[in-house]
Amino acid sequence: MDFDVAIEDAAARTGMANEPPLSREEFEARLRGKSTSYHIHHPFHVMMAEGKLTRAQLQGWVANRFYYQIAIPVKDAAIMSNCPDREIRREWIQRILDHDGYEIGGIKDPGGIEAWIRLGEAVGLTRDDVTSLRHVVPAARFAVDAYVNFARQRSWQEAIASSLTELFAPHIHQQRIDTWPDMYPWVDTEGLQYFRNRLTQARRDVAHGLRFTLDYFSRSRALQERALEILQFKLDVLWALADAIMLSECRVEITGPKA
Numbered sequence: 001m002d003f004d005v006a007i008e009d010a011a012a013r014t015g016m017a018n019e020p021p022l023s024r025e026e027f028e029a030r031l032r033g034k035s036t037s038y039h040i041h042h043p044f045h046v047m048m049a050e051g052k053l054t055r056a057q058l059q060g061w062v063a064n065r066f067y068y069q070i071a072i073p074v075k076d077a078a079i080m081s082n083c084p085d086r087e088i089r090r091e092w093i094q095r096i097l098d099h100d101g102y103e104i105g106g107i108k109d110p111g112g113i114e115a116w117i118r119l120g121e122a123v124g125l126t127r128d129d130v131t132s133l134r135h136v137v138p139a140a141r142f143a144v145d146a147y148v149n150f151a152r153q154r155s156w157q158e159a160i161a162s163s164l165t166e167l168f169a170p171h172i173h174q175q176r177i178d179t180w181p182d183m184y185p186w187v188d189t190e191g192l193q194y195f196r197n198r199l200t201q202a203r204r205d206v207a208h209g210l211r212f213t214l215d216y217f218s219r220s221r222a223l224q225e226r227a228l229e230i231l232q233f234k235l236d237v238l239w240a241l242a243d244a245i246m247l248s249e250c251r252v253e254i255t256g257p258k259a
């Protein structure tokens, strides 16, 4: 989107045409303050951290969340396809490699999608249970598709801002690494590698995404408010995904006894 059009669009959406911009520090604090609506506070994730999920519910979460995992590189490719800035694309492509994996010059990484399938096996699902998507409930698809559609339809700058829930993700990954071995001792701890990998990857991603958002959206107050709205939209996607999984019967269990 042309920058003048972006400013006008943000002003029309937020009604903040004349206010001065927040300082960079204040804007960052407002973005970080959105952590109160992160899905770590969703009852399903609270139950997960407290060891209260049944085996079938944990399996249901892993099977449904796979749909998010496979959507992420598609979303990132949509951002790149809308982005004429070569420097941004050079950074952004790393996200696709992280999830899809690669084999370049003898260096191999199976990638995050493969790591998630192994997480599925660690909770007692088969590879086919996960990759067939047969356990993905309709509302989980709608929530994830809304994120991909946002990245396809809105400007690449707005789509970058929508990735900023990753500010809060290392905390929830660490929580799973810390709690699952005690709470769900039947899960093979090798499967937690996905979460370990994301600790560094998410911190690196967010350093880039945040720097870009602070630079681009600080040029008007309306743009800053628009970035905050966009982050709220993405928080809502994750919250709705958790709602969908919690409300599904989560009766995935194909193998093994019920806890």
Ligand SMILES: O=C(O)c1cc(C(=O)O)c2c(n1)C(=O)C(=O)c1cc(C(=O)O)[nH]c1-2
Pocket: 072, 162, 163, 164, 165, 166, 167, 168, 169, 172, 173, 198, 238
């Ligand atoms: O497990 C989680 O709670 C969680 C949350 C998020 C997030 O906050 O968006 C991501 C991830 N995981 C994740 O693993 C991941 O690769 C990822 C990419 C993105 C994104 O928006 O580009 N979010 C997230």
